[in-house]
Amino acid sequence: xxxxxxxxxxxxxxxxxxxxxxxxxxxxxxxxxxxxxxxxxxxxxxxxxxxxxxxxxxxxxxxxxxxxxxxxxxxxxxxxxxxxxxxxxxxxxxxxxxxxxxxxxxxxxxxxxxxxxxxxxxxxxxxxxxxx
Amino acid sequence: xxxxxxxxxxxxxxxxxxxxxxxxxxxxxxxxxxxxxxxxxxxxxxxxxxxxxxxxxxxxxxxxxxxxxxxxxxxxxxxxxxxxxxxxxxxxxxxxxxxxxxxxxxxxxxxxxxxxxxxxxxxxxxxxxxxxxxxxxxxxxxxxxxxxxxxxxxxxxxxxxxxxxxxxxxxxxxxxxxxxxxxxxxxxxxxxxxxxxxxxxxxxxxxxxxxxxxxxxxxxxxxxxxxxxxxxxxxxxxxxxxxxxxxxxxxxxxxxxxxxxxxxxxxxxxxxxxxxxxxxxxxxxxxxxxxxxx
Numbered sequence: 001x002x003x004x005x006x007x008x009x010x011x012x013x014x015x016x017x018x019x020x021x022x023x024x025x026x027x028x029x030x031x032x033x034x035x036x037x038x039x040x041x042x043x044x045x046x047x048x049x050x051x052x053x054x055x056x057x058x059x060x061x062x063x064x065x066x067x068x069x070x071x072x073x074x075x076x077x078x079x080x081x082x083x084x085x086x087x088x089x090x091x092x093x094x095x096x097x098x099x100x101x102x103x104x105x106x107x108x109x110x111x112x113x114x115x116x117x118x119x120x121x122x123x124x125x126x127x128x129x130x131x132x
Numbered sequence: 133x134x135x136x137x138x139x140x141x142x143x144x145x146x147x148x149x150x151x152x153x154x155x156x157x158x159x160x161x162x163x164x165x166x167x168x169x170x171x172x173x174x175x176x177x178x179x180x181x182x183x184x185x186x187x188x189x190x191x192x193x194x195x196x197x198x199x200x201x202x203x204x205x206x207x208x209x210x211x212x213x214x215x216x217x218x219x220x221x222x223x224x225x226x227x228x229x230x231x232x233x234x235x236x237x238x239x240x241x242x243x244x245x246x247x248x249x250x251x252x253x254x255x256x257x258x259x260x261x262x263x264x265x266x267x268x269x270x271x272x273x274x275x276x277x278x279x280x281x282x283x284x285x286x287x288x289x290x291x292x293x294x295x296x297x298x299x300x301x302x303x304x305x306x307x308x309x310x311x312x313x314x315x316x317x318x319x320x321x322x323x324x325x326x327x328x329x330x331x332x333x334x335x336x337x338x339x340x341x342x343x344x345x346x347x348x349x350x351x352x353x354x355x356x357x358x359x360x361x362x363x364x365x366x367x368x369x370x371x372x373x374x375x376x377x378x379x380x381x382x383x384x385x386x387x388x389x390x391x392x393x394x395x396x397x398x399x400x401x402x403x404x405x406x407x408x409x410x411x412x413x414x415x416x417x418x419x420x421x422x423x424x425x426x
Contacts, residue, residue, distance in 0.1 A: 013210075013213035013239055013243065014209075014216055017216035017236070018216065021223075055205055085209040085212060114211075115208075115212040115216065116215075
């Protein structure tokens with residue numbers, strides 16, 4: 001059984017192309033357009049890893065979704081790669097989201113900045129969950 | 133100083149002198165108190181002014197940082213998708229599927245067009261805000277704006293399967309302003325009404341003279357705007373929840389935030405009323421110039 005990646009982003013082009021890349025490399029994929037849908041899908045069936053966009057304009061941003069996932073006993077071990085369009089500075093993220101976040105605490109394993117290099121993405125996924 | 137002197141035992145005289153000193157002293161003290169009060173008041177005023185100025189500076193700096201952050205996001209996110217599309221094709225993931233390759237390249241083209249539009253709008257916004265370039269204004273008949281606009285909007289409406297009912301007064305007034313920008317305001321509002329109409333929907337457009345202004349009213353029966361979202365619609369980059377399903381279809385400029393600034397630069401007014409799932413009515417007006425009508 002190949003490993004499954006849940007791709008969460010509100011940009012349909014990004015979701016579809018990332019899906020093509022991951023499938024082409026042997027991973028199974030599922031997708032969600034916002035944090036709420038992601039949480040629902042993770043609860044239905046836990047994926048092996050989640051690619052989570054941080055700034056989704058639709059329901060539930062990436063920080064919200066990752067905190068929810070980390071708060072659930074059965075789900076908290078799922079590795080999360082957080083994808084950001086601007087930069088990976090937690091201060092900036094905190095500032096933008098207007099939340100009093102502890103900068104030491106980020107409920108994700110890795111930050112990756114858009115545009116994503118295919119090789120780097122595959123390397124990070126491999127590091128976290130191994131080959132497909 | 134008082135030179136009058138009293139006999140040693142003339143207590144009345146002494147009392148009078150003391151009373152006079154006392155009065156003078158009291159009046160000096162009270163004027164001193166007044167001066168101190170004035171000083172205190174002006175220092176409170178200055179402190180208040182200073183702290184207001186400080187708060188405003190902080191707010192502006194924050195707004196600027198947020199703006200830069202949002203602009204970067206709005207530019208980088210679509211660029212990242214274009215980058216992914218190119219990678220998928222160049223790296224051979226779609227080899228043998230020419231149709232899919234073309235479809236993706238077409239999407240990349242739309243995204244790049246949208247990025248260009250956003251950049252144009254940002255430049256326009258900075259012109260309007262900083263007034264580095266005074267707007268080129270002239271007197272023109274507002275009816276002229278519609279000749280090309282009607283055709284353009286009818287075409288877009290037809291593509292979107294929406295009907296437009298035009299009701300423009302033949303007696304259009306003259307406006308003092310930038311005709312290109314005013315056309316853009318009208319185009320944006322009508323475009324929005326078509327974009328957020330349901331297929332088969334109707335957009336009613338009325339343009340007429342009213343209370344010394346030209347008023348354009350655009351009414352659609354589309355998806356509408358949530359009540360809590362209405363106050364935010366003029367904010368840069370704001371998109372209502374109902375607006376998002378259309379995200380793939382259309383160009384994403386600064387939309388209404390730019391419209392508001394153009395209207396303000398012409399001392400006009402804009403008012404938007406909406407009911408969720410029932411539709412939106414936008415009214416925009418520009419003051420008539422004093423020139424004679426056609």
